[in-house]
Amino acid sequence: MNQRSNKETNIEYTLALVAGFSEAVCILGLFGSFTTFITGTIVLAITDFASNNPNYITKTFILFAFILLQIFWIYFIRRLHLQKRNPATIMLFLESGLMLLFFVSGSYIGKLSSPYAANTFIISFFAIATMSLHSTIFFRVLNKKAPTHFMTGNSTNLFAAAFEMLDNYRVDKSTNAPPYPKASRRAKYYLGVIMGFITGVILGTIGYKIWGFLSLALPVVMTLFTAVSTQRHDPPPATDS
16 A cells, blocks of 8 residues: 555655755755765865865765754654654655745845855755755655665666666567566666656756746745645555665
């Protein structure tokens, strides 16, 4: 029942678009900072520091805030599981609210003049809170196979499924029945998430160039849609991974 519900809503495709959109806005608006890709944040913080680039201040703040917030989100989700609540719906509504605060603070708090200005830290905090929760929801609540913000793993799985399709085709090409239905479904699934992320990056880049942080209105609406869609279905089982 749970797998069917999640497949019907296809929220991972929507959330991948949200992640790509938000990441593009953060790169363009927060001095080249990632808010979901911590590996990149570490590399950029160190290289900026070595290059005497003050942008390392923003990235260091994002790194430590991300870690602390993820610890908090994991604890909060565990409490929801203990209370037999539906953490998927609750956390997605919470992400929608945080995305709204990211949108409002970025749009109306004033132009970011430097990586160590007060408004930079305020906007960065809401961005980190939103995207650290986004990451935690995927890994601790939704039990999906394709991370909505980590395309390296998705592309690896896509290519693996494609090679499996090719191998099965070579073996079973004499039969009339489809020889690779599972591999085909996996390939389409991972491709859909990757394309959702890429679409989000493109829309986020265009949106920020035209409207700035106001463009975040789109991911606000889309995240809210995912939260509403999960209300109609049973919650996915908790994960211990």
